[in-house]
Amino acid sequence: PRRYYACRGMVRHRLGCRERPYFRADDLEELVWSEVAKVLGQPAIIIQGFQDQGLGQGEDELAAEVERVEREVRRIQSEEDRTIRLFVIGKISETQLDLQRKFITERLEQSRDDLEGLKVQRERALRSESIAQSVAGWVREVGVKLDAVSAEERQRVLRLVVDRIEVDRDDNLRIILAIPHPESVSNAHQGSSC
Numbered sequence: 001p002r003r004y005y006a007c008r009g010m011v012r013h014r015l016g017c018r019e020r021p022y023f024r025a026d027d028l029e030e031l032v033w034s035e036v037a038k039v040l041g042q043p044a045i046i047i048q049g050f051q052d053q054g055l056g057q058g059e060d061e062l063a064a065e066v067e068r069v070e071r072e073v074r075r076i077q078s079e080e081d082r083t084i085r086l087f088v089i090g091k092i093s094e095t096q097l098d099l100q101r102k103f104i105t106e107r108l109e110q111s112r113d114d115l116e117g118l119k120v121q122r123e124r125a126l127r128s129e130s131i132a133q134s135v136a137g138w139v140r141e142v143g144v145k146l147d148a149v150s151a152e153e154r155q156r157v158l159r160l161v162v163d164r165i166e167v168d169r170d171d172n173l174r175i176i177l178a179i180p181h182p183e184s185v186s187n188a189h190q191g192s193s194c
Contacts, residue, residue: 002026007167023167032165033154035175037146040161043136059129062122069115076111080104 003025039045080101087097149157163178 043139059125066118073111076108
């Protein structure tokens, strides 16, 4: 018996959504496997896709920005110290001191908030890079053995990395891959011989 995939619009809503509302399963599955195997055979694509999804700034840029804001915090703290010294030696009044400290405190709090946000972003970037490398390692390992996988192993790999498959009105195929969480990668690796 031959297996087919049917257009959801055709089946659920009785819509004539395309000329060919059915696709042979074997043909579609072979095409999907071929495209997924190409991607899995090139870990750089996975890493780039992961980075494109992510953080905007790279870890190096975030580290430089953290350093810049830390310098700004130190500069503002020095400014506050100078203002207090000016009051102690009588160069400014208590009213001037209060105004300056209020202004300095607002800037200092803002800079510290910025710094905290950047540190969180940087930590996220480092964690994401670690995940990307973990996934890339798995992809490299799987990619080496893709030529010799059984149909069952193919299904395991596809279930792990394919989020969904869309076919448009012009019969163009769009395969959306999902980057698995490192634990999923580890579990899939242990459960699969590919």
